[in-house]
Amino acid sequence: MYLPPRRKLKLPPEPYHLVEQRWHKLFTPFLNDCRVWHAPFQSGRIVPNKKRYPNMKVVLTIHDLNVLHEGKPEAYQQKSLAHTQSLIDQSDAIVCVSEFTRKDVLANCNVGNKPLHVIYNGANKAPNSVSEPPSFQPEREFLLGVGYLNSKKNFHVLLPLLQANPDLELIIIGRHDDPEYVTQMKTRAQSLGVETRVHLLGTVSEEEKSWYLSHCKALLHPSLAEGFGLPVIEAMQFGKPVFLSTLTSLPEIGGEAAFYFPDFAPDTIQEIYSRGMKAYENPALAEAIVKNAARFDWRESARQYLSVYESLM
Template sequence: MSRIILDCHLMKYSHSGLYQYCQQLGNHINPLLRAEKQPLMQLYLPPRRTLKLDAEPHHLPEERWHKLFRPFLKDCRVWHAPFQSGRILPSKKRYPNIKVVLTIHDLNVLHEGKSEALQQKSLAHTQSLIDRSDAIVCISNFTKSDVLTHCDVGNTPVHVIYNGLNKVPAQVEKQPVSYKPDREFLLGIGYQNRKKNFHVLLPLLQSQPDLELLLVGHHDDPVYVDQMRQIAQRMGVDQRLHLLGAVSEADKAWYLKHCKAFLHPSLAEGFGLPVLEAMQFGKPVFLSMATSLPEVGGDAAFYFPSYEAEVVQGVFEEGMKIYKSTSRAEAIVQNTSRFSWEESARQYLTLYQSLMS
């Protein structure tokens, strides 16, 4: 039986960043364990009927009877709970020898304009996970700062381990199935909700009449999506706004490779994986200055200091001039070298092993 178990319950949402996080972590930690001739880390997965992965020996699908009996915990030494709003299954009373690693991706509820009651409810749940944890991992220094400011970690060590880069194939040959633009286009990727702030990009379609705007991601907030459509209609740019929803990985790769620029004006991020996905193609990237995004984009990105139409248009136009007149693409690609799943896996494994020693 495995000594390390990663709880991948939330991988049931196949288009989420957490799905990629769990898959990448498992894919990169297990080769390290195999090289050390150690038992592989098991992925505690959602029920097989909702699973999007092919079965592997180290996959452990959740069963209903696990609520009563969990034999896989008998030899478990480290339980990794990968999300601050998720769960921790091994009780301290029943399994006192199991060490718990908790990864906190963000405390975005504090930065989304939520009510005080919702903020406190979310923080209370995260605090309950912290109280059961033996080590905490934050995926950015910004998140660590938030955690130390708003939570009580006591003597529990808090580490920063960045996410890695989800590498997109450089050779993208297939035409997209969802929609193929017939002109140059700008690209945004992320859940379509108010937090992502995509509506501030619509004035760019007025100042850039030869461009389209493609927004890729699950329509998480239908009201917000409808409001964007209505704003675009009032501006007279609705024919060049394409809200594509979730698309295949192949389509996403095509859009990343062929877009003119990538734009991510999000108000709250724990990390920002789509930013790195665009940067690996050397694309100019335009970001908000909120939460973790400056930490990820570094000096290679351009930033919106505010979201008035003239500011957004000015930053975009000036950024594109700089991008075209300098060898910016090389620096943008180089920025992604700071983030690799190989290095992240090594850091996580070192942490796991320190808890088992």
């Protein structure tokens, strides 16, 4: 694993970690015997010079082209697409993390005759037990949102649910990615009179996240754009009902075991939520939810990536 400075992953054994150095711009002896270089994200900046290493094959994973679905300025979209296209041009095989992303890539990029695969992300297995409580615990039953707090995640559309359900709180965990949107969320909550039941916790530890996932009443993820949607699977591993938007990859990942908002009108969200929680009273649904989550397994993802690597050698 070739890692940037100060971000060395704590994964044994250490000899399999290479940390980027300034002199690597001129001299990279560790690549002399490298047969496959895997660039794991489409906004990455490092792909070896194929002229210097003509026998090396490059695999590129594209997680999303969300820039096309977020309402960004046209110039911004084109700049992002141009960067992704430049990496595609340097690659020998491309992997997308969902069928939706694959279709997006085919519609907006030129992959030529290069092989294009779909390999789903996996999910770390949920712990068997979650006993250590987090520093903040709500006083009531709570709904959960997981993800960067920005306009793309669309969490503000959930606030009217608290008006209609005074016995519920809303907890959102994830980095505050857009201060303006955070302020908008707080202002909107105040205007609806629900500010004391909205908790924007920011980043939490993995242990705390597991506690919130295992104790929440439901996960709500009304995102406008996702290449995959990992929080959906994390909640489903605990057998929790999930409520999603119908946009981008989410229906593909949530499958028939999830509930979907056809629009974000307060009445629609309340109706879908009430209907879903009523359906969840059937124990068979919780079993179907866990079964759907099991589709996404890192061992299977790794096996498929290995097959891609071998196809290039």
